[in-house]
Amino acid sequence: MLGPYFEDVLVQLGINVILALSLYFPLSAGQLSLGQGGFMAIGAYASSWLTAAQGWPWPAAFALGTAAAAGVGALVGLPALRVRGIYLVLMTMAFGEIVRVFFLNFEPTGAAQGFRGMPFVTTLPLVAALALVVAVLAARTASSRVGRAFAAIKRDELAAEVIGIDVTRAKLVSFSVGAAVAGLAGALWAHYVQFIEPEEFGFHRSVMPFTFVVVGGLETYWGALVGAAALTLLPEWLRFLKEWRLALYGVAMLVVMVVRPQGLVDHRLVEAVRRLVPRPLKEGAR
């Protein structure tokens, strides 16, 4: 049996993995978003309102919360994806702030007092299963035609469009899928802590997935997974340091960025690990 403390860490790990992957999707098409906290808030509030105030069963509420985040993602994406680079980052930041301030003033979901009353749904097996589903989706996308189109856009938009990729549509899809995944993370979070308030979904929440993927590595979805795991578990392992633990956490991040600017996991590492793992199913058993 797992102790409650360990289980709590693992649930947070699962939610952080999903949040990190929510940024992987837009990033895989070269779109950096610092507004994932906003999408998470939409997923959290929409699903919570449906379960707590409307009495919906949680699977339907989760699905609609995720869809709401995806829909808002598409609405934000339409104008935002015409801008690039640093300007897109600023627009998504502004979006995150708008969402936070909206829920801060939105009475039906408790405004600044926060919102409660949702059932406890988010068990460790559920988080693990959904994290796995999202990770498999990321893996399947990466090796698909769509994933190659995303990668082409990330490298060179002109090259991508002259080989027939609809750059605007592909960016919109990657952005909306990322928003949906962030919304799912929000729904899971809300039905774990059973109390949400707007301040939880501010800028620091948007920066979290960013640090996960930067430390983990931007090149593959493994980076998002490893980064989320490392940065969720590290502060727990460092607890014996008491008040110095967050300082060491910061130092660890600095060291990674200096020693391995491409992140903990890059293409080369993934290829090296692949070569080590035998694949009897694909290659045919001995």
Next chain:
Amino acid sequence: MSVLAARDLSVSYGKIRAVKSVSFAVERGEVVALLGSNGAGKSTLLRAVAGSVAPEAGQVLLGGRDITGWPAHRVARAGITLVPEGRGLLARMTVWENLLMGQYARGADDAHALEAAMDRFPVLRQRRRQIASTLSGGEQQMLAIARALVGRPEVLMLDEPSLGLAPRLVSAIFDVVAGLKREGVTIVLVEQNARKALAVADRAYILETGRVVLEGPAAELAAGEAVQRAYLGGAPA
């Protein structure tokens, strides 16, 4: 009917008119060269045809159909493939992945075209698992052309394919163009290397500061003194 035609095409970047009312036509199976010095508007013209910059005025016709103002991905799917200056390879992808991306517009893999491309450039078969950016400059240009060919374009547009290559490789690239011409591939070739381009082309247009100043059969232009003058007009002494 011309397979590709531009009519009075003008393109501006802000206040600067890079292409001023240029018309040209390409017949099926023809190699047409667009020549001129730096800043003559050649690349801009290709980009306007490919849809990656919007023309200010004029028309682009593909097989008689007006495709003016179409976004680049639609133009590519309609059969015009641009190999951009600097090759536009997906540097971090393997040679094989780059070739697969060449068929993106078709929506399905065409194994026959992929095999044919690797038969044409055996070095690509050897290196198909290699990351594109680790190829030599000449190999990268071969890959860029191969990637365009696997999509079986109606019109292949090459923007300065010899740029930055060693003289021996420049000749190799022009041999490739000559080979494609023998197979009946329709090609629009933008070049600064006028002599070699005129040797392979059927017809040529010479641009100077955004306008066509001369046009005609390549052999005639190559022989005429006027070409030397017009072509050298914008070049440093």
